[in-house]
Amino acid sequence: MGSQESNVERMRFFVEQVQEKGRLQLIDELVHPGFRNRTISPGQRDGLPGVHDFMAALHEAFSDLRIEILHCVGDGDLVATHKMFRGRHTGPWFGAPPSGELIEFRVMDVIRFQDGQLVEHWAVIDPMSPSADADR
Secondary structure (H helix, E strand, C coil): CCCCCCHHHHHHHHHHHHHHCCCHHHHHHHEEEEEEECCCCCCCCCHHHHHHHHHHHHHHHEEEEEEEEEEEEEECCEEEEEEEEEEEECCCECCECCCCCEEEEEEEEEEEEECCEEEEEEEEECCCEECCCCCC
């Protein structure tokens, strides 16, 4: 991404390319080497290795993953996103064995940017539930 892109555009790019499409090779370019996850779960690694671990686990756990950005707003070096994750639960996810069901869960992230990269993260994640589209 060029230096003229806003932090909101950078966040949208990260969600679309890394989180949804699984282009994990972009993580080292988009995430600052000093990255800190302020809402790390027990057993998770912090820092850049933790971002790699989490994104790989996300794509191992959910096939046909789609992420809808419901809101994405920025204020200075902070960007907040409210997203809906949808996919088929085909692999383990934080201790939950694969169910094979279509699921969805909402995530609210706040990211602080430094030098155009993600450097700090806070999140609130709703529990997984069967997708409203599960009957389709």
